Ligand SMILES: O=C(O)COP(=O)(O)O
């Protein structure tokens with residue numbers, strides 16, 4: 174059997190990036206006089222990368238956004254975010270111990286994020302976490318991104334894993350839906366940036382802290398999944 178692969182989402186799952194996402198977004202939209210957004214707003218804006226986040230901020234304020242302005246504001250955001258990385262962003266409590274625990278029994282770890290490569294790689298590098306993962310794929314790595322199943326399959330392929338022994342862990346509808354679309358088990362974290370209660374997304378498990386993400390939980394989900402796949406074929 175291929176070694177189990179645990180695939181993590183980044184923003185709101187591995188790393189609490191919200192303070193920096195909010196700072197950079199507010200710096201960006203201040204330039205055109207848009208009212209600053211709050212954490213509650215962010216849960217509706219984040220998830221599909223920077224361009225979509227800016228567009229949704231304009232929709233939230235019911236202000237039209239033309240293409241040249243969108244392009245200029247995208248550059249403004251990227252420069253601001255890059256300049257302060259890692260800023261106030263930190264791994265959630267227990268992340269490092271959890272990665273240690275899973276790696277210690279031979280599980281492989283990967284990241285599947287809708288953040289762009291330009292931001293995700295340096296952020297994990299600066300936080301000293303990048304070399305923990307055998308692969309990271311981002312919102313601009315493939316032609317599609319979460320919730321498209323191909324983003325998950327592409328991550329599994331790069332990590333040398335197999336869908337029947339892979340698990341996805343994330344904080345939002347994009348992650349849980351991507352896992353469901355790919356037919357792999359999912360674990361939702363309750364402390365991220367979802368705009369709905371995560372149990373309504375029907376993940377296989379919900380955890381409220383990394384101490385709950387055990388080797389046993391991953392093994393149980395994978396063995397249940399192997400049986401499910403076997404029963405279906
Ligand atoms: O940056 C985003 O919009 C989403 O990033 P995530 O997929 O890591 O949550």
Ligand SMILES: [Mg+2]
Nearest residue numbers: 182184185344
């Ligand atoms: Mg997320």
